[in-house]
Amino acid sequence: MYRYDKYDQAIVDARVEEFRDQARRRLAGQLTDDQFKPLRLKNGLYLQLHAYMLRVAIPYGTLDSRQMRMLGHIARKYDRGYGHFTTRQNLQYNWIKLEEAGDILADLASVEMHAIQTSGESIRNLSSDQYAGAAADEVCDPRPWAELIRQATTFHPEFSYLPRKFKIAVTAADEDRAAIRLHDIGLKLVKNDAGKLGFEVYIGGGMGRTPFVAPLIRPFLPADDLFSYIEAALRVWNRNGRRDNIHKQRIKILVHELGQEEFTRQVEAEWQHILANGSNVPREEFDRIAAFFEPPPFETGLTDEIDRTDPDFALWVDQNVKAHKAPGYAIVNISLKPVGGIPGDATAGQIELIADLGEKYSFDELRVTHAQNIVLPHVRKADLYTLWQILDENGLATANLDLISDIIACPGLDYCSLANARSIPVAQKIATRFADLGRQRELGELKLKISGCINACGHHHAGHIGILGVDKKGTENYQLLLGGSGAEDASLGKITGPGFSEDGVVDAVERVTDKYLAVREEGERFLDTYRRVGFEPFKEAIYG
Amino acid sequence: MKILTGNDLPTGDVIWWTGSGWSRHVEDAVDVGDKGEAILHAEDGACRVNGGTIIDATETPKGPRPAHIKDRIRALGPTVRPDLTLKPSDPNAGNWVI
Numbered sequence: 001m002y003r004y005d006k007y008d009q010a011i012v013d014a015r016v017e018e019f020r021d022q023a024r025r026r027l028a029g030q031l032t033d034d035q036f037k038p039l040r041l042k043n044g045l046y047l048q049l050h051a052y053m054l055r056v057a058i059p060y061g062t063l064d065s066r067q068m069r070m071l072g073h074i075a076r077k078y079d080r081g082y083g084h085f086t087t088r089q090n091l092q093y094n095w096i097k098l099e100e101a102g103d104i105l106a107d108l109a110s111v112e113m114h115a116i117q118t119s120g121e122s123i124r125n126l127s128s129d130q131y132a133g134a135a136a137d138e139v140c141d142p143r144p145w146a147e148l149i150r151q152a153t154t155f156h157p158e159f160s161y162l163p164r165k166f167k168i169a170v171t172a173a174d175e176d177r178a179a180i181r182l183h184d185i186g187l188k189l190v191k192n193d194a195g196k197l198g199f200e201v202y203i204g205g206g207m208g209r210t211p212f213v214a215p216l217i218r219p220f221l222p223a224d225d226l227f228s229y230i231e232a233a234l235r236v237w238n239r240n241g242r243r244d245n246i247h248k249q250r251i252k253i254l255v256h257e258l259g260q261e262e263f264t265r266q267v268e269a270e271w272q273h274i275l276a277n278g279s280n281v282p283r284e285e286f287d288r289i290a291a292f293f294e295p296p297p298f299e300t301g302l303t304d305e306i307d308r309t310d311p312d313f314a315l316w317v318d319q320n321v322k323a324h325k326a327p328g329y330a331i332v333n334i335s336l337k338p339v340g341g342i343p344g345d346a347t348a349g350q351i352e353l354i355a356d357l358g359e360k361y362s363f364d365e366l367r368v369t370h371a372q373n374i375v376l377p378h379v380r381k382a383d384l385y386t387l388w389q390i391l392d393e394n395g396l397a398t399a400n401l402d403l404i405s406d407i408i409a410c411p412g413l414d415y416c417s418l419a420n421a422r423s424i425p426v427a428q429k430i431a432t433r434f435a436d437l438g439r440q441r442e443l444g445e446l447k448l449k450i451s452g453c454i455n456a457c458g459h460h461h462a463g464h465i466g467i468l469g470v471d472k473k474g475t476e477n478y479q480l481l482l483g484g485s486g487a488e489d490a491s492l493g494k495i496t497g498p499g500f501s502e503d504g505v506v507d508a509v510e511r512v513t514d515k516y517l518a519v520r521e522e523g524e525r526f527l528d529t530y531r532r533v534g535f536e537p538f539k540e541a542i543y544g
Numbered sequence: 545m546k547i548l549t550g551n552d553l554p555t556g557d558v559i560w561w562t563g564s565g566w567s568r569h570v571e572d573a574v575d576v577g578d579k580g581e582a583i584l585h586a587e588d589g590a591c592r593v594n595g596g597t598i599i600d601a602t603e604t605p606k607g608p609r610p611a612h613i614k615d616r617i618r619a620l621g622p623t624v625r626p627d628l629t630l631k632p633s634d635p636n637a638g639n640w641v642i
C-alpha cells in the first residue's frame with residue numbers, strides 16, 4: 001500500500017496547523033460562521049444534527065492496522081465510542097467537538113491519514129474494488145492507478161473549484177464491486193487483444209436527484225494516458241458545466257445535455273490538445289507509485305483444504321469468504337450488519353480488534369467496502385477457523401454478505417441534516433423480519449439499499465430493492481424501488497407506486513420477496529427474476 | 545409558539561434559547577414570539593452558536609415540543625441509539641420523537 005514520503009507528510013502536517021489556526025480564530029470570534037464553513041468543509045468537518053461530523057478519507061478503502069487502530073483510538077477518545085463506515089469507503093465520526101478537531105487531524109496525520117477532499121466541490125475519496133490486489137478475477141491491482149489519480153488531483157488548482165463534487169472509481173475485474181457506472185468517472189482496467197493494459201472509461205453516472213448509468217465514453221484508453229484523459233474530461237466539464245443550479249451541476253447533466261457523442265468529441269479534442277503539450281504523468285512516476293503495491297510475500301505450498309466440520313463456520317465460509325488469486329489464501333468479509341444493528345457502525349473495541357486481526361492474519365492490510373463492511377484481503381485458509389472463532393466471539397461473524405440483511409443504509413434523519421426520513425430503523429426492521437439465515441440464503445443474493453433523502457447516499461437507485469425516505473407533510477414516508485443494480489449489469493431501480501409507512505414498507509418488501517419465491521426459476525437471483533418477469537407482477541403483489 | 549435552536553459553537557451540541565442564554569434541554573426553551581430574528585442577530589455577535597434558527601413548537605405540560613420530527617430528533621438524540629440520547633434511561637424517549 002502507498003506510504004507517505006517526506007513531502008506528503010509535510011503537506012498534511014502543514015494542513016493540520018493551518019486548520020488549528022482557522023478553528024482557533026473561529027472559536028475566538030474572529031471568523032464568522034459563513035467565513036469558517038468553507039474552511040472546515042475543506043477538512044471534512046460538517047455540522048450535522050447533533051454535533052460536528054468528521055469524514056476521514058480512506059483512499060480506495062485500503063488501510064493498515066496502525067491506521068485502523070488509530071480510527072478506534074479516535075472513536076474512543078474524541079467521539080462516543082464508535083465510528084461509521086460509509087459507502088465511499090470512508091469513516092465518519094458523528095460526535096466531534098470543534099475544539100478537538102485539530103487534535104484529531106493531528107492524530108490522523110501521525111498515521112498518514114487526513115480528511116482532505118472528503119467534502120466540497122472537489123475530487124472526493126477515490127473508491128475501488130475492495131478485493132483489489134487479492135481478487136482471483138482481476139486483470140491486475142487497480143490501486144496504483146487510483147493512487148496516481150489521487151496524487152495528481154489533490155490540491156491541483158484546476159480541480160479546486162469544480163462545478164460540483166466529483167467521484168471516481170477504479171476496478172480491474174469483470175465483476176464490478178465498485179459500482180463504476182454510477183460514478184462521475186468509472187474506470188475498468190482491461191487487456192486488449194495485444195495484451196496491452198488500458199481502461200474502459202465510463203463518464204456521467206451517478207445517483208441523487210437525477211440518476212444516470214454512465215455511458216461508455218472510450219472502450220480502450222492506453223493505461224499510460226489515464227491522467228491526461230481524466231484531465232481532458234474534467235476540463236470539458238469545468239468549462240461547460242453549469243454553475244447556476246446546484247441540481248444541474250454534476251458532469252452527468254453535461255453528458256446528458258450535450259449527448260454522449262458530442263461530449264466524447266469534446267473530450268477527445270481536449271485530450272489531443274493536452275497530449276500535444278506533453279502533460280501526461282511520466283511513466284517513471286507511475287512506476288514509483290506502483291512499487292508501493294507489490295503483493296505481500298505469500299507463502300507457497302499452502303493447502304486449499306478447509307475443515308468444514310463446524311456447520312456454523314462452513315456457513316460463514318460459504319457466504320463471507322471469497323476466492324483469492326494466491327493458492328492457499330482467501331478473502332474474508334467481516335459483516336458490520338448484525339441483525340438489528342446499525343449498518344456500518346463499529347465500536348472502538350471492534351475497530352481495534354479488526355486492526356489486530358488484520359495485522360496477524362492479513363499481512364497488515366484491511367479494506368473498507370462500499371457496502372459498509374470490512375475486508376481482510378489476504379488470509380491463509382488454514383487460519384480461517386481460528387479467525388472465525390475470534391470474530392464470532394466479538395459479534396463480527398454474521399454470515400450475511402450480499403443477503404437481504406446486508407443492507408446499505410445512509411445515516412438518515414437520525415444523524416444527517418439533509419435527510420427527510422430515518423433510514424436506520426427501516427434497515428433494522430427489515431433485517432429483523434428476515435433474521436433467519438436459512439430464509440435469507442433461500443432468497444439468495446439480494447441487495448437492499450436505503451436512503452433517507454433524494455441525495456441517495458444509501459444508493460437506493462442501485463438496490464435490487466431500494467427504499468427512499470421522503471417527507472410527506474411532516475411524516476416519514478418510504479418509496480419502494482425495484483430492479484436497480486450497481487454491479488456490472490448496472491441499472492436504475494423503478495419506483496413501484498405510492499409510498500408506505502415505516503412498518504408498511506417492511507411488509508411491502510416481504511410481499512416482493514414472496515412473489516419472487518413464487519415465480520423464480522432454477523438458479524435465478526432476485527434481479528434475474530425481476531428482469532425476466534418484469535415490473536407488473538411485483539407491483540400487483542405489493543399493492544394488490 | 546416560536547423557539548430558537550442552534551448548535552453550540554465549541555462542542556456542536558444542540559442548544560435552545562432560554563431567554564437569557566442557551567440550554568441543552570428543549571424543556572428550557574422559551575417562546576420568543578416575533579423577537580427571534582433580533583435575538584439571533586444579537587447572538588451572532590456573541591459567537592457562541594452555529595446555525596441559529598427559529599422553529600415552530602407547541603407548548604406541552606413538560607415544556608415546548610418542536611413541531612417537526614427533525615427538530616424533535618435534534619432535541620433528543622438519535623432514535624436508534626438510546627444510550628446516546630439526552631434521556632438514556634427513559635424507555636419512552638423514542639416515542640416522544642415520533
